[in-house]
Amino acid sequence: MLQNNLLQKVSQDQMCTAIGVKVVTSNEIILLARAAGYDSVFIDLEHSVMSIEDASRLCSTSLLSGITPFVRVPYECGSGFVQRVLDGGAMGIVFPHISTPEEARRAVSMTKYPPNGQRSLTAALPQFDFRRIAAKEMIPQVNAVGSTVFVQVETKMCLENIDAIAAVEGVEVLLLGANDLSLELSILGEWEHPRFRDALKLVAAAARKSGKVFGIAGLYSRPDICRHAVRDLGARYVLGHLDIGLLAIAMNKNVEQLRSLDTKP
Template identity: 70%
Template sequence: MPRNNLIETISEDRVCTAVGIRVIANNEVVSLAKAAGYDSVFIDLEHSVFSEKDASQLCSAAISSGITPFVRVPYECGHGYIQRVLDGGAMGIVYPHICTADEARRVVSSTKFPPKGKRSLTAALPHFHFQKIGAADLIQQLDSTCSTVFVLVETKECLENIEDIAAVDGVDVLLVGANDLSLELGVLGEWEHQTFQTALKKIATTARKAGKVFGVAGMYSRPDLCKRIVRDLGARYVLGQFDIGLLAMAMNKNMEVLRDLGTGFYPYLMR
């Protein structure tokens, strides 16, 4: 059975770390994530042009590397699409723009097998390296460790209905989508604004009371605030940078070094 690092880190009261993958569809990015020490990868199908095949290859590589793959799907992508992503190796689905408890119940139904949901059964899955597994064991293992449900909290309506959403059986993680939520609240990127801080506290308190995991995404540029959210509000899932952001930062830093190599030498070269 593949390890779900989110479940394991929560059981040890540790933070589950994640790196986002949006532009690099090669397995090497998973190897780099493993070498860096990340617990999970956050594969983005909402804001990328990745195909289900791309996602499946990344998920398979992550499972083989001992990193847990979670996949964010597009809004209202449909039950059939969710089925393909799960069968492709995802160990959890991140659902954007969930606003009501009814919507939360629908996405749980797409993720879980009967009687909890309506996921259909197939064999030879990458979660088990395509080995034959008995149907009853397969369902039990997939439902318990390979079907984590993340609800992205990123709208005013979701915030207003957060208690009802958190009460839905099968919802595992309340994940703050900081950029979209702050945009909806009229304080885009103002992480220390009282309105945003009040929203964070409400979500964290609701998650704790409902026995759900509280997570945060989109605030990687403010590690000081992320540390406070972990320490004071109990966040246990934190999404760091995406691959494109990490590449951009590394390239900019490298270019600073290269520019510095030529400082003070141009007069000599002109002789």
């Protein structure tokens, strides 16, 4: 059986943690994530120069490490691109800039096998260790737990259509993208602004109403808001930070420590 840490955590009313990967393409980043205790990895093909081959390698390592790999694809990348990412080992796809129920339905169609969607069938997937499994056994598993559909909430139109988008069958996660959404709302980075706080509540309520997972991303420097989203609004998927951000934080701290060595008492 396929293992999806997000769905397993949600079934137990627990939070699923994630680390974003956009610059480090070697397997070591996944092993470090496992050692740190992350539940999932968010591989970013939207805002990076990583290739599908890079993503597939990271996905395969994640699967072997017990960390669930999700991949964010570029906006309007097309069903062929999505299929290659899924065939390469992704356990779910993050679709950015979804604004309408029709776009959400297309996202589901690209990601799920019939009768849930129109994904093309192939054999020997990395999700099953490249073993040949009968389609009648594979398809239900992949549709249920191996092809999670994330709709990224980051446009004003998405907020306006959020209840209808959340109600789309096959959409499993409403992931609020804080940075792009605040930019769209003309309040970039103003996390205390009433419009942003209202957006958090709106997306959380839509997820709760339709039985979908509420997730948050982009609030890496505001653990207080993340805590509010998890404890008060029911968020169950949290993107903790990106690899490049964590490297920058650690390097800055290390330089501070080094410079302190030469500081006279």
